[in-house]
Structure formats: C-alpha cells, structure tokens
Amino acid sequence: MIPFNNSPVVGNELDYISEAIASRALSGDGPFSKKCEVLLEQLTGCKKALLTPSCTAALEMAAILIDLKVGDEVIMPSYTFVSTANAFALRGAKIIFVDVDAATMNIDPECIKAAINSKTKAIVPVHYAGVACDMDSIMALAEEHNLYVVEDAAQAIDSFYNGKPLGTIGHFGTFSFHETKNITSGGEGGALLINDSKMLSRAEIIREKGTNRSQFFRGSVDKYSWVDIGSSYLPSEIQAAYLYGQLLKLSEINNDRRNSWNVYASKLDDLAVKGLITLPNISDFATNNGHMFYLKCESLAVRTALISHLRADGIMAVFHYVPLHSAPAGLEFGEFYGADVITTAHSERLVRLPLFYGITPDQLSKIINSVRGYYKQEHISELY
Numbered sequence: 060m061i062p063f064n065n066s067p068v069v070g071n072e073l074d075y076i077s078e079a080i081a082s083r084a085l086s087g088d089g090p091f092s093k094k095c096e097v098l099l100e101q102l103t104g105c106k107k108a109l110l111t112p113s114c115t116a117a118l119e120m121a122a123i124l125i126d127l128k129v130g131d132e133v134i135m136p137s138y139t140f141v142s143t144a145n146a147f148a149l150r151g152a153k154i155i156f157v158d159v160d161a162a163t164m165n166i167d168p169e170c171i172k173a174a175i176n177s178k179t180k181a182i183v184p185v186h187y188a189g190v191a192c193d194m195d196s197i198m199a200l201a202e203e204h205n206l207y208v209v210e211d212a213a214q215a216i217d218s219f220y221n222g223k224p225l226g227t228i229g230h231f232g233t234f235s236f237h238e239t240k241n242i243t244s245g246g247e248g249g250a251l252l253i254n255d256s257k258m259l260s261r262a263e264i265i266r267e268k269g270t271n272r273s274q275f276f277r278g279s280v281d282k283y284s285w286v287d288i289g290s291s292y293l294p295s296e297i298q299a300a301y302l303y304g305q306l307l308k309l310s311e312i313n314n315d316r317r318n319s320w321n322v323y324a325s326k327l328d329d330l331a332v333k334g335l336i337t338l339p340n341i342s343d344f345a346t347n348n349g350h351m352f353y354l355k356c357e358s359l360a361v362r363t364a365l366i367s368h369l370r371a372d373g374i375m376a377v378f379h380y381v382p383l384h385s386a387p388a389g390l391e392f393g394e395f396y397g398a399d400v401i402t403t404a405h406s407e408r409l410v411r412l413p414l415f416y417g418i419t420p421d422q423l424s425k426i427i428n429s430v431r432g433y434y435k436q437e438h439i440s441e442l443y
C-alpha cells in the first residue's frame with residue numbers, strides 16, 4: 060500500500076535527541092528550543108517565535124492574548140481543521156464561518172467583509188495547502204475595523220504572500236509540526252509567531268502557566284509569581300531536538316515535496332484540460348511549499364469511486380475537512396454567515412493524493428497511472 064503520508068525522517072534527529080538526553084536539560088525552553096526559535100525567527104523575520112506543544116496550543120495562546128470575551132465574534136472559514144475554531148470557542152467567542160474561494164479553498168475576503176459587525180474581534184485566515192490567502196484585502200479589513208488577525212499557517216511553513224513569509228503578516232501566526240505536516244518535532248508540535256512586540260511579554264507569561272518565570276530566568280525580576288491566566292504551552296527538549304534536525308533540512312524537504320507536486324500537476328494536466336478533474340490553483344501572489352496535492356472530481360459520487368479505485372490499486376488517497384458549521388459543535392458554537400456556495404459543494408469533491416518527503420518516482424507513476432486509468436486515459440511511461 061502506498062501510504063497517504065509518511066512522516067519525514069532526515070537522519071540527524073537521533074544525534075540531537077542523544078545530545079539533549081546527555082545534557083540532562085529536558086524541560087521546555089532549553090538549548091534546542093532556543094535554537095529552533097532562532098531558526099524560525101531567521102526564516103520568517105517574525106519578532107519572536109515561541110515553540111508550543113502543537114499548533115492547537117499556539118492558536119489557544121493567540122485566543123487568550125487577544126482578550127476575547129463571551130459574545131465576541133471571530134470570523135474564519137468553515138473549511139478548516141477543528142482546532143482553528145476550538146481555540147476561540149474555548150474563550151467563549153462565537154465562531155462566524157464564512158465561505159471560501161473555489162480556486163484555493165481559502166477564505167473569501169468579500170465574505171469576511173459582509174460578516175463584520177460591532178461584535179467582531181478577529182479574523183482567522185487559514186492558508187490551505189500552504190497557499191496564501193489574499194492577505195492585503197484581509198489586513199485592510201482588519202485595519203479599517205480594528206480587528207486582530209491570527210494566521211493559521213499550520214500547513215504553510217516556508218511559503219509566502221507577495222514575498223512575505225506566511226505567519227508574519229497578521230498579529231500572530233501559528234505553525235504545526237504534527238507528523239502530517241512538512242516538518243515535525245517528533246509527532247506533535249507547533250509554534251506561535253508574534254509579530255506585534257507589545258504582545259510578547261504577556262505571551263511568555265501565558266505560556267509559562269501564567270507566571271513571569273521567563274523574566275525571572277533573564278534576571279529582569281528577582282522572584283517569579285502567578286501574574287495572569289495561562290497554561291503549560293512548552294514542548295520538551297526531546298521534541299525541540301527532533302525539530303532542530305528537521306528545520307536544518309527544511310529546504311531539502313520542501314524542494315522534494317514541491318518536485319513531486321509538480322510531477323502530479325504536469326502529468327494530470329491533460330485531464331484538467333479535458334474537464335475531467337480540477338487541479339489546485341496557486342494564486343499570483345502566493346508560493347507553493349508542496350504541502351498538499353489535491354484534485355477535485357466532478358461530484359461526491361465520482362470522488363468516492365476514485366478513492367475506491369485508488370485503494371484497489373494499493374494507494375491511500377483521502378478526502379479532507381467536513382465543513383465545521385455542519386458539525387455538532389459547529390452548530391453549538393458558531394454559525395455560517397452568508398450563503399454556503401462553495402464550502403460544502405467543493406469540499407465534497409476534493410481528494411488528496413499521497414505526498415510526502417521521499418515519495419519515489421515509482422510510487423508517483425503508479426498513482427498518476429491509477430488516476431489516469433480511472434478516467435480511461437493513456438498511461439504515462441516517463442515522469443520527467
């Protein structure tokens with residue numbers, strides 16, 4: 060079976076983990092956490108990067124930092140992972156789901172504009188598949204209405220909007236280092252990027268169980284105490300050591316993923332030209348970090364049949380998010396504003412093909428030919 064995902068291993072992870080073990084410094088904010096944060100700051104140019112146990116935790120920190128109150132509204136796409144909404148629902152906010160743009164499955168700024176009212180507090184754009192949302196339009200709306208922007212950049216490390224790294228355009232950005240993402244900190248992990256320096260000292264406090272322990276360690280206060288709400292949002296040094304190894308190889312991993320992505324796009328293009336499938340679109344202002352390759356079938360029934368056909372050929376292809384506004388908790392904590400023209404209809408047609416660091420040419424041609432076979436198109440013999 061060709062798996063849908065295969066967590067990246069670059070070979071240096073164990074050496075760094077051994078180093079962490081030997082140092083006896085295993086709790087959060089040790090040497091490897093600091094090294095990872097410096098690399099993330101160099102990569103993105105954010106004011107401060109803080110490692111977190113997950114992207115979920117980073118989103119929760121952002122939701123605490125923007126001081127949401129019960130009844131505040133937060134606008135986001137319905138086509139996203141549960142954590143995008145959950146983090147804000149946990150603070151008592153009402154989630155306002157809006158429609159996406161069919162070309163990218165990213166939040167549609169026109170729909171955001173229509174949903175803004177006096178209760179709106181924040182916008183959470185999700186850079187689906189690592190491809191940028193229309194950030195200029197979103198930031199202009201945020202500025203006009205004095206709203207926070209939290210970029211869910213879980214899938215978007217090393218991807219850009221008009222040359223700006225994703226995660227650094229809003230007030231906050233969040234990365235995921237879950238094993239299904241481009242790089243991982245050993246299965247679970249994430250980071251919060253802080254782009255507004257006024258938020259930094261409180262972020263450190265929230266991350267350290269509501270204490271000013273970070274200031275104490277820097278010597279700026281002589282004892283530390285409980286000063287605010289917070290939680291434990293630090294990963295261990297074992298996770299940071301794993302991530303450090305992968306961060307050093309980020310370009311190699313993303314280049315490999317992008318090459319495979321390009322092979323899919325070029326070898327399936329004629330099916331798109333014939334109108335049998337729709338291929339993903341990379342907006343002019345966006346880059347592609349090779350996070351995900353998806354295609355859209357003409358209907359849910361065709362998608363189901365294509366997934367079974369691939370499965371019978373030993374290939375794991377999978378669909379993606381079931382829109383949150385139709386989920387039980389989505390109905391309880393949120394509502395869809397405006398018409399659901401794209402979200403449900405397009406999510407039902409979308410299927411993701413296997414894409415991971417180190418996928419082989421043999422695997423790629425097998426998958427491409429299985430898709431081509433389903434549509435009764437000639438097989439390809441050469442990948443390049």
Ligand SMILES: *Cc1c(COP(=O)(O)O)cnc(C)c1O
Pocket residue numbers: 112113114115116139140142143185211213214234235236237247248249
């Ligand atoms: C993966 C993902 C998350 C959650 O990341 P974790 O690190 O598993 O918490 C959140 N949002 C999006 C869009 C994701 O793809």
